Amino acid sequence: MxxxxxxxxxxxxxxxxxxxxxxxxxxxxxxxxxxxxxxxxxxxxxxxxxxxxxxxxxxxxxxxxxxxxxxxxxxxxxxxxxxxxxxxxxxxxxxxxxxxxxxxxxxxxxxxxxxxxxxxxxxxxxxALRYSKYGWLKKHLMQWIAEKAGNKTNTDCDYEFxxxxxxxxxxxxxxxxxxxxxxxxRPGLKPIEVRKPYRECVVRSTECSATSPGCTCDPESPTGESEECSGDSATCDGKCCQTLASE
Ligand SMILES: Cc1cc2nc3c(=O)[nH]c(=O)nc-3n(C[C@H](O)[C@H](O)[C@H](O)COP(=O)(O)O)c2cc1C
Incomplete structure (x- = not known):
């Protein structure tokens, strides 16, 4: 899950x-x-x-x-x-x-x-109002909008609301x-197992053949993902089960 x-x-x-x-x-x-x-x-x-x-x-x-x-x-x-x-x-x-x-x-x-x-x-x-990230025009536009809305107008600072x-x-x-x-x-399921909690996302891969020796990928799964597959393991040829690196 x-x-x-x-x-x-x-x-x-x-x-x-x-x-x-x-x-x-x-x-x-x-x-x-x-x-x-x-x-x-x-x-x-x-x-x-x-x-x-x-x-x-x-x-x-x-x-x-x-x-x-x-x-x-x-x-x-x-x-x-x-x-x-x-x-x-x-x-x-x-x-x-x-x-x-x-x-x-x-x-x-x-x-x-x-x-x-x-x-x-x-x-x-x-x-947020991040004046430091706006170009000249956007900065002044946002300052004008902020003023109308009764918001912060000092463009030397950023503000988070x-x-x-x-x-x-x-x-x-x-x-x-x-x-x-x-x-x-799905009644009767075990409590969720929290695994690999910090990864960015699962990306779609069409290259998973699940044929290389020792590959644990599930060819039925759209991403080739299996319970054991880490996505960076050598057994997956580095092609399937891709997950983005942790932050
Ligand atoms: C160019 C610009 C236009 C914006 N237009 C609106 C708007 O129409 N209505 C609004 O409520 N906020 C507006 N905002 C405020 C943004 O929604 C707010 O700054 C938000 O934090 C931006 O989130 P982001 O950094 O994830 O893009 C605008 C901000 C900018 C810089």
Whole structure:
């Protein structure tokens, strides 16, 4: 049993949130990997080798990342059968103006509606203002937006608004939900064995032939993954069961 957090980030705040969610879920007995769609193509990811999926995206110019939308579309049938969660990261959600807060929530809900995706859980988290990472134009645009929203405008500093307690509570509750789903669908299973808890993701491989002597890969599995296979073992020819190195 494994879960994955698939996320899109621009300045890194969604990544920090995704990694915190993965850590908390892993600590709760649901080993969880992470996958950044802004660095790798989602096609490489073997989504079907996971038992629960969390998707997350930050909001930029009132849009969630189209690569997350694409990932939802590509895996729609699978996502309907699994425990799923979605989180949106924005600054509107902590604006001093009620209208902005409502809009941030509405944008998350309409994104899910447009993608015809009903996650088991969803949340909106506050992100960060990282002036140090913005170019000149973006810095001044963000300063102007921040001022309108009653937010921090000193461009010499970065500001983080994420409520980490809320992020951890979300991850903990979702991990408990995943446990409950597993119990309901497959009664009598042993408690989950936490193995290889810190790896980045399982990538799709079409090269696994499972014919080399001593190869422990399961040719039936889409990723060639087997219980014993480490992915970097010589018995796998280094071709199949690929997992990304631990952080
Ligand atoms: C160019 C730009 C546009 C943004 N547009 C919005 C927006 O339309 N609504 C909003 O609530 N937040 C907006 N934000 C705030 C981001 O959602 C916030 O900074 C978030 O932490 C970014 O997460 P990331 O670093 O994972 O991309 C914007 C930020 C930038 C830099």
């Amino acid at each position: 494994r879960a994955i957090v698939i996320y899109a980030t621009c300045e890194g705040q969604t990544e920090r949130i995704a990694k915190r969610i993965a850590k908390v879920m892993t600590d709760q007995g649901v080993p969880t990997d992470t996958f950044d769609v802004t660095r790798r193509h989602v096609h490489e990811l073997a989504v079907d080798s996971y038992d629960a999926v969390v998707l997350g995206s930050s909001l930029h110019y009132a849009e969630h990342d189209p690569r997350i939308a694409w990932c939802i579309r590509e895996n729609r049938r699978l996502l309907r059968e699994l425990p799923t969660a979605f989180f949106s990261v924005s600054l509107g959600i902590i604006s001093e103006h009620y209208k902005d807060r409502v809009e941030a929530e509405w944008l998350a809900e309409s994104f899910l509606r447009d993608e015809d995706f009903v996650p088991s859980r969803h949340a909106c988290f506050a992100g 994420t409520d980490w307690n809320a992020v951890e509570a979300f991850a903990e509750e979702f991990a408990n939900f995943v446990h409950r789903c597993r119990k309901e669908t």
